[in-house]
Amino acid sequence: MIGGSIVTDILNRKENGYESWLAYLPKSEVTKSNYKPFLKNIVLPKKDSVVVNSSKEELLRGISSMFQVELTISTVFEGTSNIVLATADDLEQVDGLIDTDKVAQLNSEGYLMKSVPESDSIIILGKTDKGILYGTFHLLRLLQTESSLQNIDIVENPRNQIRMLNEWDNMDGSVERGYSGNSLFFEDNRFVRDWDRIKDYARMLSSSGLNAVAFNNVNVHEVESKLITPEFLPDVAKVADIFRAYGIKTYLSINYASPIELGGLDTADPLDENVRNWWKEKVKEIYEYIPDFGGVVVKADSEHRPGPFTYGRNHADGSNMLAEAFEPFGGIVFWRCFVYNCLQDWRDRSTDRARAAYDHFKPLDGEFNDNVVLQIKNGPMDFQVREGVSPLFGAMPKTNQVLEFQVAQEYTGQQRHLCYLIPQWKEILDFDTYAQGEGTPIKSVVDGSKFPYTYCGITAVSNSGNDENWTGHTLAQANLYGYGRLTWNPELSSEEITDEWVKMTFGTDPVVVKEVSEMLLGSWRTYENYTSPLGVGWMVNPNHHYGPNVDGYEYDRWGTYHFADWKGIGVDRTVATGTGYAGQYFPENAEMYENVDTCPDELLLFFHHVPYTHKLKSGKTVIQHIYDTHFEGVEEAEELKSRWSSLEGKIPPMIFQGVLERFEHQVEHSKEWRDIINTYFYRKSGIADEKNRKIY
Secondary structure, three states: OOOHHHHHHHHHHHHOOOOHHHOOOOOOHHHHHHHHHHOOEEEOOOOOOHHHHHHHHHHHHHHHHHHOOOOEEEOOOOOOOEEEEEEHHHHHHHOOOOOHHHHOOOOOOOEEEEEEHHHOEEEEEEOOHHHHHHHHHHHHHHHHOOOOOOOOEEEEOOOOOEEEEEOOEOOOOOEOOOOOOOOOOEEOOEEOOOHHHHHHHHHHHHHHOOOEEEOOOOOOOHHHHHHHOOOOHHHHHHHHHHHHOOOOEEEEEEOOOHHHHOOOOOOOOOOOHHHHHHHHHHHHHHHHHOOOOOEEEEOOOOOOOOOHHHHOOOHHHHHHHHHHHHHHHOOEEEEEOOOOOOOOOOOOOOOOHHHHHHHHHHHHOOOOOOOEEEEEEOOOOOOOOOOOOOOOOOOOOOOOEEEEEEOOOOOOOOOOOOOOOHHHHHHHHHOEOOEOEOOOEHHHHHOOOOOOOOOOEEEEEOOOOOOOOOOOOHHHHHHHHHHHHHHHOOOOOHHHHHHHHHHHHHOOOHHHHHHHHHHHHHHHHHHHHHOOOOOOOOOEOOOOOOOEOOOOOOOOOOOOOOOOOOOEEOOOOOOOOOOOHHHHOOHHHHHHHHOOOOOOHHHHHHHOOEEOOOEOOOOOEHHHHHHHHHHHHHHHHHHHHHHHHOOEOOEOHHHHHHHHHHHHHHHHHHHHHHHHHHHHHHHHHOOOOOOOOOOO
């Protein structure tokens, strides 16, 4: 007999968003009849593994929940109604049914899926057991979205080799830039030991296509520094065991000064032989606990973090020292390029934080070891609602690169506002760098198809925590799911990803699918409308970065991130008269951004300082655009709330009420943004709103 509280908890998990896009919602009788011919037996591969077992468990869970069918299990493909799981070692099981040329196209995580109409069967064949797992989630996705299983003939390989999340969890249980409760992994300077929840998290990440996790904060504090010691490595190994079963490799963020803080040395100089030997012994110890440990993430010489600059060394010196220690074990060093002097005097208009990453790293191209990967934020500033893309992409053909996104909505509403970031990320991935002439988009740089990188891909700051629904705002789950799907296949459209997530999370009611999809797809522009205009960025309260404060950013003590005065606004980043940042791009983009007439309006103030009366391509002046978009943004936020309200009775009540409360907050907060921004620029410019709306 199951206790009442446990039953209640299981039921609540279906109702409160815990099950996320893996809720496996029950299907109607009509839908069941279309699929039941395929749902009788699972055929397992000859070679068992923890990953194959995860695939089997997920199929049993999903099909039981959706169709109330209990599958039998065998190791022989015979009869009808089979879901056949196989690797390349099991080809004799499917002899004559699979095109061997297609098998040869698979990489280590790829799979093919083929229907066999004569036996009502589905074959999922992976090059390895990881391919089986990803193929299994694909099949379950087809069932959840009620797609046809007839005439399936699919070959899929992930486009990106590395598909990673960086958790920013601290061992005291807090999460830096976390907006979904506390850490999934830590509390009170120890591991939480809720292994079942970590397993459910691994299922979510794997189902979207992710294969790597660094689960502690890049800003490594004293206690987290000890994660690479025997005090905590046994628990790190337990987490790695859980993730491994879902095809996910475990990484840690480390403190560059560990030889001093943990080893008792008096230096962390990367060229010091004692330091080098200390790291070699430490890395050897880590691999004794976790033989397939992925490697480390390092933030050095930025925002008060220690690094090689202390010793007169450069980033290649620092990262290569670590890379040499990890190389014998196949480990990778992710070296973050978010490096700038946060104590500079920003009133000096020749000082430009946007330049920093390129200036630091571009001259070092070719000097990094093969197992060093530069981790580059999507923009040169800090995950703004709109900013130029980093000019480092494609600029270092001899150095491994990964693109870094932020799923956590630090500057985009902190998961209290709806801001669906897939459309933004699509624009970034599709941006043409011209690194090899026209047709060199960022997605082709980071997937390794343009340059001979040893390691490459995409990583991101996670948005999850221990809130019951993982992300605080249930609709923010779509950012986590969509991020994984984009890393797997950047060619997927925003609409395709959105349709999948809505159907998997809320079911296939066409009204729900239409309304929620449209709400998601328009929400980034809505947020941009009532916050910072035309790429100017920031305008947030210091430290917590939430809410409007035009001159308030903590490293901008003089209000000079936007250089607004009574005559105009914007940062002159041109080569001719400004910081020269525009010249860091390849010539085609440099010329476009240099000229105020060809610079896209949405980035005008990121690249140019212009009068308030400057005419945009829309025909509006800059000041009128500011007024109009902030009024429009509030109206759009009110419409989001209204559209969600219309779905009452179609969405589980707990989820419905929780999201409604978020929209109520968003509407009021958007008004605060509108009023503060419009008032500031009205008073600064002295130019009235052409439409005579109330501006205080």
